[in-house]
Amino acid sequence: MHRLIDSLNFNLVIIELDRSTAVFMPRIKKVNLSAAILLGYSEQELIDKPLSIFYAPEAIPELQQTVHACLTGTIPAKNLECDIITKANNRIQALVSLSVLPDRDASDTDIVLLIHDISDRKRIDKELFMMHRALEQSASAVVITDTNGSIEYINPKFTELTGYTAQEVLGKNPRILQSGTTTPRQYQAMWEMLFSKGEWHGEIRNKKKNGEVYWAYENISAIRNMQGEITHFISVAEDITLRKEAELALSESEERFRQMAELTGEWLWEQDPGGYYIYSSTAINQILGFRPEEVVGKHYTELLTARDKADQLHYVAVREPFRSLTNHYRHKDGHEVLTESTGLPLINDEGNLIKWRGADRDITARKHFQDALIDSEKRTRLIIESSINAIVIMDDSGLITDWNPRAEKMFGWSHDEAVGQPIKDLIIPPRFRSAHQKGLEHFLQTGIGPLLNRQFEHVAVRRDGTEFPVELSISPLKLGDTYIFSGFIHDITDRKAAEQQIRQAQVKLAIAQSEIKIARQIQSSLLPTASIKSDHFEVTGFCLPANQVGGDYFDYFIRNEDRLDMIIADVSGHSIGPALFMVEARSAIRTRATGSETPAETLSLLNKFLYEDLDNSDYFITLFYLQYDIGSQQLSFANAGHPPPLLLSPSESECRQLDADGLILGVREHVDFEEKTTTLSQGDLILLYTDGLTEAENIHGEFFGLKRVNDILIQYAQQSPQMIIEVLLEQLKQFCQTESFKDDITLMIFRRD
Numbered sequence: 001m002h003r004l005i006d007s008l009n010f011n012l013v014i015i016e017l018d019r020s021t022a023v024f025m026p027r028i029k030k031v032n033l034s035a036a037i038l039l040g041y042s043e044q045e046l047i048d049k050p051l052s053i054f055y056a057p058e059a060i061p062e063l064q065q066t067v068h069a070c071l072t073g074t075i076p077a078k079n080l081e082c083d084i085i086t087k088a089n090n091r092i093q094a095l096v097s098l099s100v101l102p103d104r105d106a107s108d109t110d111i112v113l114l115i116h117d118i119s120d121r122k123r124i125d126k127e128l129f130m131m132h133r134a135l136e137q138s139a140s141a142v143v144i145t146d147t148n149g150s151i152e153y154i155n156p157k158f159t160e161l162t163g164y165t166a167q168e169v170l171g172k173n174p175r176i177l178q179s180g181t182t183t184p185r186q187y188q189a190m191w192e193m194l195f196s197k198g199e200w201h202g203e204i205r206n207k208k209k210n211g212e213v214y215w216a217y218e219n220i221s222a223i224r225n226m227q228g229e230i231t232h233f234i235s236v237a238e239d240i241t242l243r244k245e246a247e248l249a250l251s252e253s254e255e256r257f258r259q260m261a262e263l264t265g266e267w268l269w270e271q272d273p274g275g276y277y278i279y280s281s282t283a284i285n286q287i288l289g290f291r292p293e294e295v296v297g298k299h300y301t302e303l304l305t306a307r308d309k310a311d312q313l314h315y316v317a318v319r320e321p322f323r324s325l326t327n328h329y330r331h332k333d334g335h336e337v338l339t340e341s342t343g344l345p346l347i348n349d350e351g352n353l354i355k356w357r358g359a360d361r362d363i364t365a366r367k368h369f370q371d372a373l374i375d376s377e378k379r380t381r382l383i384i385e386s387s388i389n390a391i392v393i394m395d396d397s398g399l400i401t402d403w404n405p406r407a408e409k410m411f412g413w414s415h416d417e418a419v420g421q422p423i424k425d426l427i428i429p430p431r432f433r434s435a436h437q438k439g440l441e442h443f444l445q446t447g448i449g450p451l452l453n454r455q456f457e458h459v460a461v462r463r464d465g466t467e468f469p470v471e472l473s474i475s476p477l478k479l480g481d482t483y484i485f486s487g488f489i490h491d492i493t494d495r496k497a498a499e500q501q502i503r504q505a506q507v508k509l510a511i512a513q514s515e516i517k518i519a520r521q522i523q524s525s526l527l528p529t530a531s532i533k534s535d536h537f538e539v540t541g542f543c544l545p546a547n548q549v550g551g552d553y554f555d556y557f558i559r560n561e562d563r564l565d566m567i568i569a570d571v572s573g574h575s576i577g578p579a580l581f582m583v584e585a586r587s588a589i590r591t592r593a594t595g596s597e598t599p600a601e602t603l604s605l606l607n608k609f610l611y612e613d614l615d616n617s618d619y620f621i622t623l624f625y626l627q628y629d630i631g632s633q634q635l636s637f638a639n640a641g642h643p644p645p646l647l648l649s650p651s652e653s654e655c656r657q658l659d660a661d662g663l664i665l666g667v668r669e670h671v672d673f674e675e676k677t678t679t680l681s682q683g684d685l686i687l688l689y690t691d692g693l694t695e696a697e698n699i700h701g702e703f704f705g706l707k708r709v710n711d712i713l714i715q716y717a718q719q720s721p722q723m724i725i726e727v728l729l730e731q732l733k734q735f736c737q738t739e740s741f742k743d744d745i746t747l748m749i750f751r752r753d
Contacts, residue, residue, distance in 0.1 A: 163209030289332030412463030614666025
């Protein structure tokens with residue numbers, strides 16, 4: 001029998017015990033080599049030792065009960081999961097099987113223990129559980145398929161993204177998501193890479209259950225078995241629809257801009273936020289003699305003359321649109337070029353400058369043309385032919401006598417087609433033709449033309465009948481008894497569009513500034529105008545409005561002559577909305593000022609009163625309410641999610657927080673607020689504040705923090721409440737190195753004298 005036991009390759013221990021023993025600890029009678037190795041002992045070290053030598057102490061009572069049940073015949077055998085302890089004091093999770101050998105003698109009984117190490121199984125079970133939870137809670141959509149593409153698992157995020165439930169897709173192929181925009185060849189390449197490389201990742205356009213198309217970035221990996229064979233594929237997908245739509249919109253905008261740039265004679269350009277060129281149209285070659293690639297990467301001031309460099313840096317610094325700005329450039333060959341420049345900063349939704357976009361129109365020729373016309377017909381012709389403006393010359397009967405190449409491109413009529421034709425029939429819209437003729441006749445009769453020799457805006461018409469805005473200047477030249485008129489015409493379609501955008505931005509800014517002004521007036525009208533002082537206490541407060549007014553509010557008043565109520569609150573959001581909620585909250589509180597409500601009761605009533613308005617507008621309010629009994633010096637308080645006030649007693653070296661449990665107002669309609677009380681001693685100081693104080697950041701991103709507030713209160717505790725507020729604000733400004741803040745900062749101090 002013993003030789004058979006020794007030859008077994010599983011862990012086995014035989015123990016022997018006396019049936020008559022009421023309370024016993026079985027002793028080891030026999031152990032095989034496998035069990036000894038598992039436990040870290042030699043076989044001899046275990047023989048005749050109590051079973052507790054390797055049994056975890058907490059498992060002994062259950063072991064004794066099980067052995068007793070086996071001996072009495074209640075159960076013939078039993079399996080137990082428990083920890084066993086090796087000689088090296090390591091714990092092993094094990095499955096122990098107990099069974100009774102047939103009786104040989106009434107005085108003793110052998111019990112067999114089979115020990116199975118299940119540590120690896122337990123670890124794997126735990127890992128599988130954690131993996132399952134990770135997949136279920138993943139922020140990405142997860143799909144597992146077999147090698148034939150049949151879906152075997154999806155997580156909740158997949159359902160949220162696509163609209164398909166597990167019941168609808170399990171057993172089906174992922175092709176139900178295909179949008180028809182991915183070619184069969186692309187899918188074939190994907191599968192080939194999966195089977196050859198074991199993974200594929202990329203962007204793909206799919207379709208939801210409701211037919212809506214979305215973009216996803218997918219990582220697909222092969223799952224292999226122990227033999228290295230691919231059995232499944234797991235796909236992890238991230239919804240990138242918003243990003244792709246933004247990229248597509250930006251790409252289309254860029255493409256339209258650059259197509260337009262190549263069709264116009266103006267130099268269109270783009271600069272990064274620092275003023276370095278990132279794009280230049282080919283017109284720069286005509287204007288400044290450079291090729292576009294010679295300009296890209298240069299700072300725009302490198303092309304300006306010395307007298308313009310300092311002035312033009314202003315526009316990058318302040319990020320303001322500009323138009324009709326005269327620039328003096330240095331041509332590649334060294335001569336000076338004058339341009340009229342328009343620039344518009346492109347700002348994203350976060351208020352960050354993306355880049356500058358603008359256009360420069362060469363006005364050098366126009367500036368010198370009138371003087372050169374008298375001196376040299378040849379020089380005049382050269383200027384006309386090379387001008388990027390449409391130049392039209394007309395006689396005193398209104399017939400075109402000259403028409404430059406730019407005019408051909410702008411209006412669609414060739415030089416030969418235009419010359420000899422009435423100018424009003426070619427480029428003036430029908431509704432203005434009568435006024436044009438009357439103006440010409442008036443000038444010829446009186447020599448007076450109010451629109452001559454100056455730039456003005458008008459409307460022109462192309463050969464195809466489309467109208468567009470132009471900037472026009474007309475100059476008369478008398479030759480003997482007759483006149484000729486030269487007109488310089490510039491297409492300002494793009495500039496007008498830019499001006500429209502600028503006007504819209506200015507209107508929005510004016511509205512926002514008006515709202516902020518109104519909100520500040522509302523906020524300031526709600527706050528107490530003076531401190532409350534008596535022989536026994538003093539209370540005062542101050543609110544420093546932020547750049548964008550928020551919803552900070554504080555108040556204090558005497559209730560029924562024997563109680564002082566103090567409130568500090570913060571409404572989420574900015575501008576008029578929070579300010580109006582401050583009005584509503586203050587009105588509700590002041591309406592109950594003659595009642596006998598405690599702080600907790602007041603908060604409960606206030607929450608019910610404001611809940612529907614707050615819920616509909618998606619705002620919420622944090623509020624701390626204190627009530628001081630002037631006679632008993634007892635302070636009662638309740639909190640609705642506001643930063644707890646600090647209480648500093650003369651006998652203590654640190655501030656302690658006054659806090660009570662309570663949910664912020666506007667989240668749930670029925671809320672129970674905890675109310676606490678404390679008795680104030682002479683000299684006790686209480687600071688109430690909003691989070692604008694502790695969460696103010698310096699240039700290094702550090703918060704002002706509660707520790708600094710605590711230290712300042714301790715250092716200046718003997719000063720007046722007003723002085724303490726002034727010190728807090730001054731040190732906050734020094735810490736942040738600013739006089740204005742992103743959030744309101746509200747402080748209120750109570751002292752018992």
